[in-house]
Amino acid sequence: MTGSILQMRNISMDFPGVKALSNVDFTATSGSIHALVGANGAGKSTLMKVLAGANDHYQGQMLLEGKSVSIQSPADSQALGIQIVYQEVDSALIPPLTVVENIMLQETVQKSSNKLWINWKEVHRQAAKHLQKLNISISTKRKVNSLTLAEKQMVLLARAMSTKCKFLILDEPTAPLSNRETDELFTIMRALKNDGVGIIFISHRIPEILEICDEITVLRNGKVVKESNMGNLQAEEIVESMLGQKLETQFPPLNHHLDEIVLSVDSISDHFIQDVSLEVKAGEVVGIAGLVGAGKTELCKALFGCSHITKGDIAINGAHVRISSPYRAVKLGLALVPEERRKEGINLYESASVNLTASSLHSLTNIFHFIDRKAERRKAEEMIQQLGIKITTSNTSVHTLSGGNQQKIAIGKWLVAEADIYIFDEPTKGVDVGAKKDIFQLITALANRGKAIIYASAELSEIVGLTNKVYVMYDGTIVKELETAKTTEEEILFYSTGGTNNESRDSSSKQSKTSLSL
Structure with missing residues (x-):
């Protein structure tokens, strides 16, 4: 492939009440990985x-x-050899269709529109070839809705590479990936770079940018504030360019928690998790650590009544309870901020006002059981101000907001509802360092008010910085309980990768890496 240069000059764009881009210049070149970073929004x-x-x-x-x-249009972009793999993979795929139908979508829909028959054997062969090129082992006959997030992302990547791709845009591609899957993706990216593909890499994970990228452009408030070769660029320089200020300590201090046990879980199991036991006290932040696929999300959903618990016992404030559904969980004072906020945490095409009050409508209805819209809007505006959500009005549709602001709304609806037990599943996924700090402050404030907090994350620096104690999960079960003040990221990682007390933790920690909070 001959060298290519793609330039964007003086790009400006407005949304109602918002200047999204202001005279932005951006250049991508073939055979280079170019980081595009900035705070949410x-x-x-x-x-x-x-x-x-x-x-x-x-x-x-x-x-x-x-x-x-x-x-x-997307057709214009693709005709020029530009492909994009979006962060929200489910919005770019057709879940009921098979892997082959999603990968070869352009081939089967656009190029075959004037044909009566499709040679499915050949289409399967081509799809398998694209998957093999990317070192991906997925059957082309599987339905996409049966795949993991990481597998769906690889299907999108294979679709992009099924065309004559000159420039590939990857929007937060590592967010749903484990360390091993991230390493595999980086191997693919380096191979594509060597083949002359220009890659534009969007990520909030600064260590990844330092590892994989050749150049960087930093945006802030719709403007370019820094352009540079990576060279000897330091993480602190990038973060300060993103925020426009020096990054202070991210993790606010926690008050001492009470001795009162709010949530007690004794040997619960479902179709994935096995014999899980834990307890959370009032004012305590309890970490659930583990790599992607360890069972953190499944545990969070089980506690919120999203799956059928086959054995074990749950007690809230000493009383044994049966959490048979999310409705029952909410009635018992639980709140879940799920990992997939766009699918499960918010109503994308509803207003911020509707989203923020969705969990507390009972307090906003009149005697005839109609919603008091004025009260709804007033409560939403209070929460928008309290959380610092960047939005034009409370009637703005949530799908137009940045990831960090969407996450604040996903959390905010439970603040309005005043739950007693908050379950956070990967709450900082896909948000920038500034928004992360805001989320940490929200969680700490809840704990300091006496709320019981479960914080599930694969970001081990967050587990160490934010929690009082941590339960480490591996293969669907808890393998270790640790006091956070007396442990390290390396020790947590050791148990997260299946290590036992009989093994050397030093050798295990050298075999894997952790994702830093930045």
Whole structure:
């Protein structure tokens, strides 16, 4: 592939009441991995959607090899060899269809639209070839809705590479991946780079950017504030460019928790988790640590009544309870902020007002059981101000907001509802360092008010910085309980990877790596 240069010049874009992009210049070159970073709402995804043809109401100019090109639709972008793998994989795939149908979508729908028959044997062969190139072992006959998040992302990557891809945009690709899967993705990215593909890499994980990228562009408030080769660039420089200020201590202090046990779980099991026992006291933040696939999400959902618990016992404030459904969980004072906020935590195409009050409608209805819209809007606006949500009005649709602001709304609805036990499943996934700090402050404030907190995360630095104690999960069960003040990320990682007390923790920690909070 001959060298290519893709330029975006003076790109500006407005949404109602918001200047999303302001005279942005951006250049990508073939055979290079270019990091595009910024805080949530900085304009990264908006800029890349312009390049991918999803945002057509922009001002500015596009150049490929110095020649002006027009990108007004995804078809225009793809015709120029530009492909994008979106962060929210389910919105880009067709879940009921098979892997082959999703990978070869362009081949079977666009190119075969004037044909009566499709040679499915050949289509399967081509799809398998693209998967094999990426070193991905997934049957082409499987339904996409049966895949894991990581597998779905690989299907999207295979679809992108099934075309003549010159430039590949990866939007938060490592968010759902384990350390091993991230390493495999980076191996694929390096191979594509060596083949002359230009890669634009969007990530909030600064250590990954330092490891894999050649160049970096930093956006803040819709403007470019830094362009540089990676060279000897330090993580602190990148973060300070993103935030426009020095990064202070991320983790606020926790008060001493009470001795009162709020939640007690004794040997519960379901179709995935086995014999899990734990307890959470009032004012305590309890970490659930583990790698992707360890069972953290399954445990969180089981406690919230999303799966059928086949054995074991749960007690709240000393009283034995049966949590048969999420409705029952809410009635018992539990709240869940799920990992997949766009699928399970918020109503994307409803307003911020509707989302923030969704869990507390009983307190906002009149004697005739109609919702008091004024009271709803007033409560939503109070929460928007309290959480610092960047939004035009409370009537703004949530799908237009950045990931960090969406996550604040997913948390905010439970603050309005005043739960007693809060379960956070990967709450900082896909949010920037500034929004992370805001979320840590929210969680700490809840604990300091006496709430019981479960904090499930694969980000071990967050577990160490935020929690009082930690339960480590591996293969669906808890393998170790540790006091946070007396442990390290290395020890937690050791047990997360299946280590036992009889093994050397030093050798295990050298075989794996942790994702830093930055």
